[in-house]
Amino acid sequence: MTSTEVRSDQRRTRRKESRPNELLEAALEVFVERGFAATRLEDVASRAGVSKGTLYLYFKNKEELFKAVVRNGILPVIEKAEGLVGQFRGSASELLRSVVKGIWSNVGGTLLSGIPKLIIAESGNFPELAQFYYEEVICRGLAVMQGILRRGMQQGEFRTIDAEPTARAMMGPVLLMMLWQHSFQSFENEPLRAERYFDSYLTLVLDGLQRPALQERLP
Amino acid sequence: MTSTEVRSDQRRTRRKESRPNELLEAALEVFVERGFAATRLEDVASRAGVSKGTLYLYFKNKEELFKAVVRNGILPVIEKAEGLVGQFRGSASELLRSVVKGIWSNVGGTLLSGIPKLIIAESGNFPELAQFYYEEVICRGLAVMQGILRRGMQQGEFRTIDAEPTARAMMGPVLLMMLWQHSFQSFENEPLRAERYFDSYLTLVLDGLQRPALQERLP
DNA sequence: TTTTAATGACTATCCAGTCAGTCATTAGTG
DNA sequence: CACTAATGACTGACTGGATAGTCATTAAAA
Numbered sequence: 001m002t003s004t005e006v007r008s009d010q011r012r013t014r015r016k017e018s019r020p021n022e023l024l025e026a027a028l029e030v031f032v033e034r035g036f037a038a039t040r041l042e043d044v045a046s047r048a049g050v051s052k053g054t055l056y057l058y059f060k061n062k063e064e065l066f067k068a069v070v071r072n073g074i075l076p077v078i079e080k081a082e083g084l085v086g087q088f089r090g091s092a093s094e095l096l097r098s099v100v101k102g103i104w105s106n107v108g109g110t111l112l113s114g115i116p117k118l119i120i121a122e123s124g125n126f127p128e129l130a131q132f133y134y135e136e137v138i139c140r141g142l143a144v145m146q147g148i149l150r151r152g153m154q155q156g157e158f159r160t161i162d163a164e165p166t167a168r169a170m171m172g173p174v175l176l177m178m179l180w181q182h183s184f185q186s187f188e189n190e191p192l193r194a195e196r197y198f199d200s201y202l203t204l205v206l207d208g209l210q211r212p213a214l215q216e217r218l219p
Numbered sequence: 220m221t222s223t224e225v226r227s228d229q230r231r232t233r234r235k236e237s238r239p240n241e242l243l244e245a246a247l248e249v250f251v252e253r254g255f256a257a258t259r260l261e262d263v264a265s266r267a268g269v270s271k272g273t274l275y276l277y278f279k280n281k282e283e284l285f286k287a288v289v290r291n292g293i294l295p296v297i298e299k300a301e302g303l304v305g306q307f308r309g310s311a312s313e314l315l316r317s318v319v320k321g322i323w324s325n326v327g328g329t330l331l332s333g334i335p336k337l338i339i340a341e342s343g344n345f346p347e348l349a350q351f352y353y354e355e356v357i358c359r360g361l362a363v364m365q366g367i368l369r370r371g372m373q374q375g376e377f378r379t380i381d382a383e384p385t386a387r388a389m390m391g392p393v394l395l396m397m398l399w400q401h402s403f404q405s406f407e408n409e410p411l412r413a414e415r416y417f418d419s420y421l422t423l424v425l426d427g428l429q430r431p432a433l434q435e436r437l438p
Numbered sequence: 439t440t441t442t443a444a445t446g447a448c449t450a451t452c453c454a455g456t457c458a459g460t461c462a463t464t465a466g467t468g
Numbered sequence: 469c470a471c472t473a474a475t476g477a478c479t480g481a482c483t484g485g486a487t488a489g490t491c492a493t494t495a496a497a498a
Contacts (some may be wrong), residue, residue, distance in 0.1 A: 208427025
């Protein structure tokens with residue numbers, strides 16, 4: 001069961017600069033596969049092509065390693081997303097489409113999608129970390145989404161809706177797809193068709209289910 | 220850090236009948252708080268007002284206890300939901316509303332909402348359990364949702380949409396809210412307004428974002 | 439030759455799972 | 469009804485295995 005994958009063939013080479021990132025990458029993989037408690041630091045080290053002692057040269061302990069993985073993986077992404085929204089010119093619908101697809105291609109489809117899973121799983125044991133994630137990622141992510149909705153309403157493009165809970169609801173399908181890959185994808189026959197899923201999702205959200213003719217509520 | 224909450228004051232009372240349920244309830248609580256690996260069976264036992272040895276009289280080991288918690292918590296709920304949909308008379312929109320609200324009041328708002336969190340967190344360590352959940356809960360849940368969508372399309376009430384991915388996307392906000400409670404609720408100032416959230420979600424899904432006048436795609 | 443990155447054997451701790459013994463309950467007896 | 473014997477639900481100290489974290493030693497680089 002022990003992982004023996006190794007990243008660098010040469011043992012005992014001195015590579016102070018690149019070790020932290022190699023360890024963080026290996027740690028993300030193992031944490032996502034096994035969860036925090038079940039992850040053995042020896043596995044993380046060997047996956048990074050290094051011994052356990054070396055890991056402790058770069059990270060104080062397991063908990064600090066975990067925190068570093070999360071911070072390192074997530075912060076750049078949210079910053080990138082905020083920048084992208086600020087400079088966008090075009091309809092709110094288009095913006096919504098490209099933000100959703102951007103999240104998917106930068107996070108969802110990569111190993112980074114394991115981080116939300118980690119946070120959710122370990123929120124009970126690391127409330128401090130969950131709070132960090134809540135403040136630094138979720139709040140900012142929701143703000144981005146609310147911004148899109150408000151922009152659409154101001155331009156007369158969107159109906160008048162309650163932006164705050166709607167923004168939240170709109171993150172649901174995106175999160176679901178991230179978690180899906182890690183937890184259930186392997187039981188399905190077909191590969192994940194993320195394209196089709198997100199097209200359906202965006203159509204649903206933009207057009208709604210009810211036919212225009214029936215827009216007035218039924219008796 | 221050790222939990223000392225006790226459910227029955229009298230030590231050494233013989234209550235063979237009620238022990239399993241008391242243990243399952245305590246185990247659900249602790250598993251949800253801590254995750255599988257970090258849960259100590261001694262905590263589960265003491266929370267059920269019983270010693271660790273007693274726990275082993277009723278459950279073979281930690282893994283079996285975990286499985287029993289999941290099966291015990293989830294199966295009745297999905298069966299109930301299926302029955303409810305079969306007998307419903309009324310518009311698809313109404314059915315959708317009552318199914319979503321039913322899920323929330325039977326699962327989301329209760330401790331049972333911790334089970335999806337458990338499954339997601341432990342899917343790597345218990346693929347067998349994740350598969351059980353996938354087949355017995357998710358597939359059946361998605362089938363229910365697809366049934367509603369197809370019924371709506373047949374009755375001419377809904378647009379023509381791709382039922383399979385749409386059903387999936389529609390479960391996203393529900394799952395999100397369940398996970399939210401357990402992972403982030405405690406960091407918010409206001410209490411969770413589930414009512415408002417689900418109203419916004421259902422409005423979004425039924426009516427869509429775009430204003431009727433702009434139903435034709437923008438240039 | 440000196441410095442320090444890297445190693446891996448070692449220790450300390452934690453906890454799942456066991457089992458010999460305890461005692462509340464109840465069936466049996468006078 | 470009172471008293472005792474038999475039962476089995478319950479207990480908790482103990483063991484074995486696993487692994488987080490340490491540190492004396494090794495060897496690559498400067």
